[in-house]
Amino acid sequence: MTIRVVEPGFFTTVQDLGRYGYAHLGISAGGAADPFSFRIANLLVGNEENAPALEMTLRGATLEFAESAVVAIAGADCDCECDSVSVPANTAFQIRAGSVLRSGSTRNGARSYLAIQHGFDVPVIMGSASTAIAGRFGGFRGRRLQKDDVLQIGKHGSSGIRSLRPGTLDSLQTSHPLRVTKGAQQDWFAPEAFAKLFSCAYVVTEQSDRSGLRLTGNAVHPRNQSNLLTDGIPLGAIQVPQDGQPIILFVDQQTTGGYPKIANVIAADMHRVGQLRPRDQVQFTEVSIADAVQALLDQQQWLNDILVRNNF
Amino acid sequence: MDAQPLKITDASDSSLLVVFGDVVSPDLHCRVMAMFRAFLAQHDPRIRNLHPGYASLLIDFDPLRLTHDELAATARELASRDDSEHSTSSRFITIPVCYDSDFAPDLLDVAQHAGISVNEVVRLHSSSDYLVYFLGFSPGFAYLGGLPPILQMPRLATPRTSVPAGSVGIAGIQTGIYPVDSPGGWRLIGRTPLRMFDPEATPPTRLQPGDTMRFFPIDRATFDDLRRSPARQPS
Numbered sequence: 001m002t003i004r005v006v007e008p009g010f011f012t013t014v015q016d017l018g019r020y021g022y023a024h025l026g027i028s029a030g031g032a033a034d035p036f037s038f039r040i041a042n043l044l045v046g047n048e049e050n051a052p053a054l055e056m057t058l059r060g061a062t063l064e065f066a067e068s069a070v071v072a073i074a075g076a077d078c079d080c081e082c083d084s085v086s087v088p089a090n091t092a093f094q095i096r097a098g099s100v101l102r103s104g105s106t107r108n109g110a111r112s113y114l115a116i117q118h119g120f121d122v123p124v125i126m127g128s129a130s131t132a133i134a135g136r137f138g139g140f141r142g143r144r145l146q147k148d149d150v151l152q153i154g155k156h157g158s159s160g161i162r163s164l165r166p167g168t169l170d171s172l173q174t175s176h177p178l179r180v181t182k183g184a185q186q187d188w189f190a191p192e193a194f195a196k197l198f199s200c201a202y203v204v205t206e207q208s209d210r211s212g213l214r215l216t217g218n219a220v221h222p223r224n225q226s227n228l229l230t231d232g233i234p235l236g237a238i239q240v241p242q243d244g245q246p247i248i249l250f251v252d253q254q255t256t257g258g259y260p261k262i263a264n265v266i267a268a269d270m271h272r273v274g275q276l277r278p279r280d281q282v283q284f285t286e287v288s289i290a291d292a293v294q295a296l297l298d299q300q301q302w303l304n305d306i307l308v309r310n311n312f
Numbered sequence: 313m314d315a316q317p318l319k320i321t322d323a324s325d326s327s328l329l330v331v332f333g334d335v336v337s338p339d340l341h342c343r344v345m346a347m348f349r350a351f352l353a354q355h356d357p358r359i360r361n362l363h364p365g366y367a368s369l370l371i372d373f374d375p376l377r378l379t380h381d382e383l384a385a386t387a388r389e390l391a392s393r394d395d396s397e398h399s400t401s402s403r404f405i406t407i408p409v410c411y412d413s414d415f416a417p418d419l420l421d422v423a424q425h426a427g428i429s430v431n432e433v434v435r436l437h438s439s440s441d442y443l444v445y446f447l448g449f450s451p452g453f454a455y456l457g458g459l460p461p462i463l464q465m466p467r468l469a470t471p472r473t474s475v476p477a478g479s480v481g482i483a484g485i486q487t488g489i490y491p492v493d494s495p496g497g498w499r500l501i502g503r504t505p506l507r508m509f510d511p512e513a514t515p516p517t518r519l520q521p522g523d524t525m526r527f528f529p530i531d532r533a534t535f536d537d538l539r540r541s542p543a544r545q546p547s
Contacts, residue, residue: 023361023372024348025517026447026491125511135451135492137511184323184370229334230448230455232363232370234327255363256448256455264324267375292325293375300376 060103076109219244
């Protein structure tokens with residue numbers, strides 16, 4: 001049961017929900033950049049939400065199926081076609097043997113997720129199927145997909161296919177500012193630095209990937225340029241290097257670093273970071289830790305309600 | 313031990329940063345390791361990742377199952393224990409390094425910067441015991457403390473776009489080994505034939521936080537021999 005990569009797209013990797021417990025060895029959690037859409041894609045084909053699936057970035061892959069399969073696509077719209085017939089997002093659909101599934105460019109975000117019933121068959125390394133690009137392991141041979149790679153369908157259990165009513169996930173597409181809490185070195189920064197961070201729109205630069213998003217906009221500087229002893233970096237930390245242009249540390253981040261961290265994107269908004277494209281604009285707004293945790297709880301509840309309403 | 317007060321900060325909605333001090337010192341490192349090992353030993357499923365730093369420990373956790381206050385209380389409790397069980401590492405690791413010029417594009421610069429001979433750089437570098445403060449930057453990359461001060465030299469102004477796995481370098485007060493091919497700005501003075509990071513192995517990294525290690529010089533023939541026959545690499 002094989003799937004041939006006809007075109008890999010811009011940057012396509014096998015991911016799951018991440019590799020935890022190895023940060024002290026320099027190994028970041030990795031995992032889907034937009035875990036929300038990743039989970040939806042898996043649930044649509046009846047998989048457990050952590051089954052290995054494809055993360056397609058900016059331009060999707062073209063895949064040829066040797067046998068029939070059931071797949072679903074979630075996340076950014078990518079004008080997916082099966083044998084030149086348009087297929088809907090957020091719905092599981094059958095692919096016949098010999099068919100070619102072609103995904104185009106993402107229109108309203110950076111990443112689309114392609115889940116297949118029973119998951120993709122890749123080795124589990126350190127408890128995860130995620131591709132770790134820096135360490136060159138995990139996923140499919142520790143790298144992004146290339147032309148003529150051959151993927152195998154896995155043996156993960158499936159409980160049957162589902163679909164979401166159109167528009168169900170529209171509220172995920174928000175242009176609200178990204179919510180942040182104050183960061184680990186918050187006392188290194190004067191109130192004016194926070195005012196600068198929150199008062200302008202930053203632009204996501206081309207030098208952005210799964211390890212971090214480099215932004216350009218108001219420069220933000222600590223009170224004095226003393227050196228920080230290298231310390232651990234949480235996911236979503238906004239660190240400020242010497243030039244003052246913030247960097248959001250992302251899923252394939254370094255586990256430690258030496259730049260002060262002024263703020264941190266809240267967990268409930270990390271999936272939106274995964275959908276930012278180069279040249280997109282972002283603004284930040286501050287919330288309390290308590291509000292951030294409540295937002296995560298609300299989001300979990302919202303997803304559960306959707307799943308119940310759509311008979312998952 | 314002159315215990316400075318802990319500083320505990322909410323680093324994010326899912327993490328807590330415990331800061332033990334603001335200098336690089338074996339004593340502070342000892343306290344970081346004691347807390348790190350105590351948390352590891354708890355196997356608490358609500359804690360997802362532990363990131364030791366020079367003088368701090370970042371704890372990444374599931375905020376829907378554990379609060380910052382609960383975790384901070386646990387950290388304070390662990391710090392107050394006289395915890396000899398978790399404070400020392402028994403591991404002493406030796407790592408062979410070939411300082412041949414093929415592997416050491418910056419060895420001459422380091423010698424000139426220090427005002428000593430290349431042989432003296434090699435002798436000094438391979439006769440110190442180093443402490444593994446923590447791992448970071450890339451999988452298996454160990455930050456080693458204990459570099460003889462005369463060998464200290466700032467990193468390259470422009471990092472190399474590619475440094476081969478096994479390269480041994482110097483940057484400021486630190487020395488280290490690149491476990492995987494990666495970009496990097498450290499001054500390269502040698503290379504080890506050992507595989508420092510093997511994702512299939514348990515544990516996947518040859519060095520662990522808290523280990524003590526020492527380099528020993530090998531010639532090119534021994535390097536090639538160890539490279540050819542990984543089975544003969546010490547584990």
